Amino acid sequence: MSAPGLHADVTVPGRLVARVDAAPGRVVAVIGPNGAGKSTLLGALAGTVAATGRVEVAGRDWSDLPVRERRLGVVFQDRSLLPHLRARDDVAFGLRARGVPRREADRRALAWLDRLGVGDLADRRPAQLSGGQAQRVAIARALAGEPELLLLDEPFAGLDVGVATGLRIELARHLAAYGGVALLVTHDALDALTLADEVLVLDEGRVVQTGSPRDVAAHPRTEHVARLVGLNVVREGDELRSFAPSAVTVSPRGTVGGTGHDAPATSARHRWAGRVAAVAPHGDAVRLLVATGSDGEPGPELIADVTPAAAVELGLQAGAEVWLSVKATAVQTDSMRP
Structure with missing residues (x-):
């Protein structure tokens, strides 16, 4: 029987060769320079980028599963909220697509919006939300479906420093209670040091270092990581x-x-x-x-x-x-x- 958590060994020809292993409840920060393969790795795990190899999540082989059948939550840099939907409907959308009755999906959506501090904005559409508010809705949408794998692609990109700080604290609280595996792509050392249990460093499409945030920061093996931690x-x-x-x-x-x-x-x-x-x-x-x-x-x-x-x-x-x-x-x- 496969072990729980995430166990992946994937190859995207010419772009990525990576192995990732993480236990349930762990947050893995994925760092590296532009073009290192960070977003490609997330796409390979999600099934949106064609890759060879094997992806196992929570003891189940995802390698040939269609994206819609993967218990997956994704938070994008640009939020990617549906422009015509109210916040509650956007958060409930994935639940309803999985067959959850409308009333129950709406109840769960409102509960998650409340947890992220934007329950009073449930009837607003994306154009009526600030960047920080929209990202809170996007995080609520990702977590509402109780995903087995959570992918966060630069979730604080483009946000004001104060807004990003508040959202980082809020996200840390939810990740601490999350039972699946989360991968966090970031260019900010603060994210890796405060949110992650482990760090995976990519360079030129390959994993060049893994370890705890403290160990990676203390003994960087690439110039990018050394500069990232202020050395x-x-x-x-x-x-x-x-x-x-x-x-x-x-x-x-x-x-x-x-x-x-x-x-x-x-x-x-x-x-x-x-x-x-x-x-x-x-x-x-x-x-x-x-x-x-x-x-x-x-x-x-x-x-x-x-x-x-x-x-x-x-x-x-x-x-x-x-x-x-x-x-x-x-x-x-x-x-x-x-």
């Missing part, structure tokens, strides 16, 4: 060296002998010459974006956090030439691929 990244061969912006020491570049390349007196092992490209507040610090490189050879773009007092004292403004240095003890080294 600087430098590639050296097959290794990825990462370090925090707070570990970077910034020194102004003077002019010795007219060269403008005098290195600071420091024991730091890692050092780059660069020019400040942007300056912005970042919490209690000032964050610098520095374009490094020398003699016409571009280097990595790095970020450094300094105190406001240091920024003023050192004249750290856009265009300023600086040295960046990091001690070896502050650098994490990981293999680029497993």
